[in-house]
Amino acid sequence: MLGTKSKVVPKKLIPEMVTDSRFITLKVFEIERSWAFAMKLNSEAYTEPRKRFHMASRLTKAARSADQLADLTSHLNCDAQTMLELQAYIHWIHGIRYFEKKDWPHAKYRLESAQAIYEGLLKIIEKDMRSVYEYRVSELLPRIRYCAHNIGDASAASDLMKMRSSDKELGIEKNIRTTGAKLGVLEQRDLDNLLSQVMASQAQSITEVQWLGHTIPVKLEHARLALNSLKEMDAELAGLTDPVSRLAIHEANLKVCVEAISAVRDELNALTAAELAATAAATTGDIRTLTKPNRSRLMNSNSDQQADLNKLPRIRLLYTYLQYLKLSKTFSRNLIHVEVALSPRMSLVGKESMQTDEINLKTESLNSKKDSSVLIASSSHAKPQELARLYDSLVQTLQEIAAIPGVFQEHRDIDYLQTKLMAYRCFRYVYICDSHG
Template sequence: MAHTGKLAQANSVVASDETVTFSVPVLALVKAAQQQHGLRHGDYQRYHQYVSRKLRRMRKSLHFQQGNRSKVLPKKLTSDMVTDPRFLLLKVFEIERSWAYAMQLKADSNTEFRKRFQMISRLRKAVLRGNQLSELATELPMLDAQTKLELQAYIQWIHGVLAFELQDWMKAKEFLEATQAIYAGLMQTIEEDNRGVYSARVDDILPQIHYCAYNIGDKSAATDLQRMRAQTTTETGGLAELQLDQLLSQARASQAGQVTEVEWLGMTIPVKLEKAKMAILTVKDSDQELLGMDNHNTKLSVYESVLKACVDAIGAVRDEIRAALSTEGAVAAGADKKMAAAVAASSSTDKVSRLQVLYAYLQYLKISKTIERTLLHIKGALSADGLEAAGHVKDGLGTSSFPKPQELSRLYDTLVQNLQELIGLPGAVQEHMGLKALLQAKIVAYRSYRCYYLAFTYIHGKRFAECSALLQRSRRHAEEALQALSPTTASWTDTESAASPGPSCDQLITELTSLITQTEAEDLTCRAVYMLDLSDSGDRPFDTSESENKLSQKVLLDRLDHYVECNAVEKSFTTQPYPFVQLPPHFEPVPVKPIFFDLALNHVNFPSLTEKTSTGTSKGTSGLSGLVRGWLWGSGSGTDEGPSHS
């Protein structure tokens, strides 16, 4: 079993001549079971199933079964039956089973409200079993003082949980403070190695005590909750962080009535939906929380809770808009023309327009917080342990030796997409041209960073031409962004500048100036690495071997603009009689006295003799047809000259 060592400690007894003493570390056993079986991640269902199986095994080993498979026969545990300390653990884990099932139902009651009644019923059963355990403990003289105090603290705690869920703040605060006092007293009496469990238990109870005090009327308790939330880390466990988030959300729900409107870019937006009020309060409180936080993971968890609240509010406003539009369409379709015109001009249309403005504002909040979270991811990636010492980061920028430049390039690409979504928001953003110009300048700035880190992915693959081209493009984008962000060309107001998410203009100008300097250095480094790589591989960076041989045959004066290897230059000293200049020098044309030639006869045209040469040849020939006709019929001349027979 998982708790063999601690159960052995629980089963250990101190024997004497007359009495037997039981020493049971209740809190240590319970916390170990919770951490190992689901509650480290808030999985109450898994823990409830584990406790049920554990109780079945314990009853079987103690021969204290509640009937058989076909029939249930409940047995009451009396002091006479307690001959083993495991009987006390049996009662403790019965309370744990009821509590775990109640917390499981509480998680489901957000969507199914009826489950809250069943949750209260299970907590009442846990309190009833706690009272039975308290009566049993008073009748057992063999329990030592520490075990009695732990059982008393555990029973007080389960009473406080029930009062907390019933919103009986006075009783809940009283029970929880009693539990805290008992555990604080135990911390002073036990060994230092075992104090961690009790200290963690006190830290778990404190948020609930502060929340009870806040509901009673102590307004400073909400600040204490925020401070405790800021101090939570990943080492404290996700369950404490989840409980603090739930308590803070409940505290904000009580403050939601104070939010009636919000100012955005000179507009006053009325806020009536509860989820929208909760989201706005969450954003305001998170700004104060983040200022006092140093832990990177804690900041990310705060951003996650803020974005979750914004998404819920956006969904609620979207549903409200759809309901308003469907209601307006139904009324207009079922009435005559005059009634339809009246409905179109009624307050329903105004409500839809107000909801659309609120929807755009919530979208703006969500995108802004997403941008801030992405910038936090970038800062965390560049500030990792050892990056600065290893030379991977310089002046806040990852160098060409940065291990994962593609991750930073992807993050900056996400920033560009988020800013483009922000520019595309309808309504107030489209009306403020200065804000759009500032967002566009930031897009160009983040594109320069995207090209900068994308270039390093190519240099890791020894694609130096692409790397150099991307570095040059990064420099051009940075110079363009600097020109757009300069105070001389700025067209935005202070209100528009404050509404733009991310760093301020002055901070961005400083970062871009450093980026330009770093880009120039990285480009030179890329070219140098390219030359060294070619030298190591034996390739020639500029000319082939054939063209280099031709160059080596020329004298030095004729090839000053070309690079030739040292071996070829030394070879030319031995193969050429005059390697530096051409001797004798080449002849060059010079101006002298001109020589005249009589070329007029070349341009004289003589008359054509074609007609005279073609006349004689046409009379002397009659062709093949005439020869055949004369042979068959005789010549034409004899016929004409002979006498006629008349």
């Protein structure tokens, strides 16, 4: 160390001093220490915003040390792989600094440079080491796509959404930095904000839906967001075969449906109350029976009141449609539970259609009591009572769908719906009989 009693000046590391690889390790350790402290400050900055200034200074110090490392190694006789790894590491440090400064073009350039080097190394290194470089590439991708979105790339947000959902399926959302998830060190709140903005902009394009020959206008913001989320998740569901992943998507679908139904119900209740108040006032001729909001609405203009009351049929139809969607998603989820509960012959890895295999297996069980016992023995559920309960839930859901106003009268595949109801009742009876010996 150099300097005075009041100030310490570290000794500058020059190429002539480097006689061992540990000198390089010390410099890398210095960079990592500054970076780690910056990430700690970044996590605390949400509650203490002033810490972002300290974080920026630590990242600047890390980038300065990285430049010194680059200058140092340029005068050393290092092998090609080491030089490439150092260049990628230095690009990454600078990319993180620009990313936190929200300098998206420079951050994207630096991170893509690091990604290109790591992908090049993947082609030449031994297989035992490839997982390390694959992890680094997967860690860089979300930041690159985030930068691209902020620059103006419309496809970047959908890529981020896919990365986010794939990480959720693996259950690695709790500790983003240390698990090696695709989200890497990208701040979860930033990603959530981005995805919320994208979904809101996409939801603006949904103005109406077609159901049972009716055109239903969708004016409520919650309903538009819910329908857009369901559309996105259904598209994602089409490419999945693993039952666990499909169940996770169905659970998310059901949560979205419940929230949308609650919002529409609140609007429906408000309009119904206004209708009852207006009817009472018209019948008695006494405006004092109205509440203050309804009184002002009535006094402003009859046409405005009529426009509000005309919303009721549309809101009721939208409410019914969302209930239908919720029951349909519940039915699909229960089908997957049945699929998992059945024999290993069934599509635990998504090789065949569940419905086709199910009918074939159950036909065999109806033909022979012995075949039925074999089927139950090979199930992941030891007891036939469990399968009977699952089929009972399918029957109840179908009955609730059939009880929705207008479904039996206007459903195009009503015969198919009745046939499914009868079939699942038969499946339930089979397992009830098996459970009683």
